[in-house]
Amino acid sequence: MSTPRITLYTARNCPHCKRAKQYFQHRGLRFQEFDVEQNARAQKAFARFGARGVPVILVGDIRIDGFDRQRLDALLNGTDDA
Template identity: 50%
Template structure:
């Protein structure tokens, strides 16, 4: 059985978008981090996660909720507000959001299974 490709929302390239920068990194709560319970317990190398998103993107909201629920820290770049983020996506050849960078890998659209495989948690 083959799975459907992840879905994404088109990137709009209007010059009328408001100017802004990136959003803060969303760090997991202390209760969500197993390495807080006992020194050395559950420690492993975490991959850096960057999410390119837009407020109108349902798949972006789903990806954020998924990562927050699992205590995965991520940096969010809103392409509707940041021309720098839009230019980065254009250089990558991405055609929509969400785009998630996990370590050195890129996930276009959102799939829980593919995310976990790339993140190393599944």
Template identity: 45%
Template sequence: MKKCLGAVVPLSLIGLLVTSAAPADIYRWTDANGKVHFTDKPPVDQQTEKVEVRVNTYESVSYDTSIFDTGKKVVLYSASWCGYCKKAKQYFRSNNIAFTEYDIEKSAKAKREYDRLGARGVPVILVGKQRMNGFSEKGFERLYARAGVQ
């Protein structure tokens, strides 16, 4: 769960809100019964608040040393809505690279491990003691070679 303008909003909702190709504004409003709504068009008869949606995905790649040592295994922390996670999985499969995936929204254990890493976005890829935040093919190839897997 992530906080957004004081309201608790699941990461999956944020992912759904930002998956369209064209950027859209998101509005928050509360009806007469106190129920909070999120819409892409503000109702004319309600006071609304524009929501700033922040994508919880690494946009650029960074590297670090992991607190976990995965040996020669590739470990991927992901979320189902993450486009970079999908690219990483496709790359691993097409290059016959075995990997273990942990979806941080579907597994409490995966979320705890992800939190211990101090991660702030997905994907997070671990190989040996190396950590990659985000995904790029060339970056992964360097990480993979550095970990002595190839």
């Protein structure tokens, strides 16, 4: 099973964003990060999601609001039914 594309929408001083990045780095997974405070395109995408906070994590087409280690483990291990 190949790893799906991982995208993170973050903010600089967000502790949950930092934990999410560390999670992916620890697992050796590549991800694309967009800072919603610094990047206008990221702000627009974030607004389209209707998100209320960061991080917003996209694993393939699946969106996770917040850092949810158990859900991420399930998705990346292929055991999530979403």
